[in-house]
Amino acid sequence: MKLNRRGFIGATAGATAALAAPMVRAASHGRPKVVVVGGGAGGATVARYLAKDSQGAIDVTLIEPTRTYYTCFFSNLYLGGLVDLNYIAHSYGTLAAEYGINVVHDWATGIDRDAKTVATAGGYSIPYDKLILSPGIDFVEGSVPGWDISAQNEMPHAYKAGSQTELLRAQIMAMPEGGTYAMVAPPNPYRCPPGPYERVSMVARILKQHNPTAKIIIADPKPKFSKMALFQDGWSRHYDGMIEWVGPDFGGDKVSVDPGAMTIDIDGEVTKVDVCNVIPAMKAGRICEMAGITDGNWAPVHARDLRSKMDDNIHVLGDSCAQGDMPKSGFSANSQAKVCANAVRGELTGSAVFPAKFSNTCWSSLDENDGVKVGATYEATDEKIAKVDGFISKTGEDAAMRQATYEESFGWYEGITSDMFG
Ligand SMILES: Cc1cc2nc3c(=O)[nH]c(=O)nc-3n(C[C@H](O)[C@H](O)[C@H](O)COP(=O)(O)OP(=O)(O)OC[C@H]3O[C@@H](n4cnc5c(N)ncnc54)[C@H](O)[C@@H]3O)c2cc1C
Known part of the structure; x- marks a missing residue:
């Protein structure tokens, strides 16, 4: 597929929209359109920040097949009996009702980069001026001999x-x-x-x-x-x-x-x-491959705005992108989403764009009240998202410190999930 490097032109977007049928919505009243694929740590955050900070100046559509998002973060604590399943379940109702995001529960099945449309399994063709992909990971077939996705009931990932x-x-x-x-x-x-x-x-x-x-x-x-x-x-x-x-x-x-x-x-x-x-080897969510923006496994992006190195109108967040030093985590995806939202809003509405700064912390629970963490701050260079400095828990810390870290992780969980879902 040919690259399409045109910037946003309202009239062109309107013409594109006219070609696409059936439409999810008839009109966006001339507002620039951002389509986000994947409503997880990266996608839900970027959709919410774009809708919230543009105060309705950007028409935001979020395509996500599931109606309930179960966070992978804290899913281990569910396995360990420390939280129940409801604790890690979240819905998209607030994003639609309070932020005016057009939440489409469907799979994105194709991207036409010339027409700037996303096709869905439900038969829709959704036009965009900017497309943001945050589809998480898929598995590399054959990476564990004897296992494929049809064996996931016997041997779950x-x-x-x-x-x-x-x-x-x-x-x-x-x-x-x-x-x-x-x-x-x-x-x-x-x-x-x-x-x-x-x-x-x-x-x-x-x-x-x-x-x-x-x-x-x-x-x-x-x-x-x-x-x-x-x-x-x-x-x-x-x-x-x-x-x-x-x-x-x-x-x-x-x-x-x-x-x-x-x-x-x-x-x-x-x-x-x-x-x-x-747990097989991983690669970017398949829709990145279908869009033709991967290096084979991951989708390379520029550090300053998470823009695809292969298409100026597409940004890739979270686990799917190849960005440099940040680990693939929910915290990283959320941090990248805010930088991306700021840059995309600036490009579409002329609002101020702040220098990209990122952070990440990964907490892990060893047992109830025994938490450890590792984290770092990052900046955007021409080459990559580069680590600035970091910290890590020490062996031999006392019980009070470990309990504080454990409790801090619950505070983080509450914070990130409300940052994603409102
Ligand atoms: C066991 C485990 C524990 C973890 N613990 C932590 C932790 O403590 N802290 C932390 O920061 N991170 C943690 N993570 C990592 C974290 O879950 C991921 O890094 C994070 O969710 C990545 O965000 P994302 O937006 O890239 O993908 P996701 O959050 O996975 O979101 C991707 C979304 O895209 C949707 N999607 C995929 N393809 C399509 C398509 N074609 N069309 C439409 N939608 C699509 C999916 O349904 C999904 O909802 C953990 C992960 C695991 C597995």
Whole structure:
């Protein structure tokens, strides 16, 4: 598909709109149109900020198939019995009712970059002046031999929250006494670097209560992982003897699974397991690939405004983009969304644009009241989003400090979800 590098011209957008049928809405009263694909950490935030800060000067459409968004953040705490499923469930009602966002519950199935329209599974063609994609991740097919998406009921990934998370929790609770939970950890880069290891902590927590002789094996292709010393210290303090981490030195990078037999093969050693949580290698949400704006796996963007390096009228946020030093996290996606909203609003309405600044913190719960964190601030350079400085919890911190970090993570959760959904 040919690149379309035209800037916003009202008349052109009107002509484009006239070609598109059927339309979701008849008219946007001459306002510039922004279409956001994906209503998660990046997409819901950018839609809300554009609608709120432009005070109606921009016509914002949000395309998201699910009516309830389950946050991946804190889904591990649901597995660990620390929050219930309702706690991580959010709806789009406030974005529509209070912010005037046109919420379309549908899948984006194609992008015509010349006509500047988004096609949906429901048969709509939605015109845009600016398109913002924040579709999260998809899995790299064949990255774990023996596993594909048709095996996700036997061997769940639970790396997109909702029914998969519920299924994994049910499987954990149904494990026989003294049974084995295996995790296949993903290679870099992937969403939420500490996510698999927080999950192991939370699975160990619930097993310690209900099935204390159960075992956890993690097969990992990476020689080290985020907050490794903090996790290993936490595992030995809370779950001593329950968790075996198998890194690449011991074959953690040579893994296949058999969902029918419920076995995992780690470097030729086959083990029968009761739960197998396969987290495959990841890539940008498929719609980025369909738009032709990826480097094969991820969508490269400019640091200052998250604009695609392949199309001036498209921005990509969150897990899908290749931006530099920020980890793929909900906090990062939310931070990028605010920078992007500011830049897009400036371009469409002439409002002031502030220099891009970003931040991220990833909290992880080792147990109830035992939280650790890692974080950093970032700035935009010509080359990438570049780390400025960072911080990380220390092993040996006292219980009061760990409890404060744990409680801080709940404060963050309340803050980010109201920043996303109003
Ligand atoms: C177990 C786990 C724990 C985590 N813990 C944390 C944490 O503690 N802190 C943190 O900051 N981050 C955490 N994360 C990471 C965080 O969830 C992601 O980085 C974040 O959600 C990325 O935001 P996003 O907007 O890129 O994607 P998402 O939030 O996944 O949103 C993508 C949305 O796009 C929609 N979509 C996809 N394709 C289409 C399409 N074609 N058409 C329309 N809609 C589409 C999807 O339905 C989805 O709602 C965790 C992740 C996991 C898996």
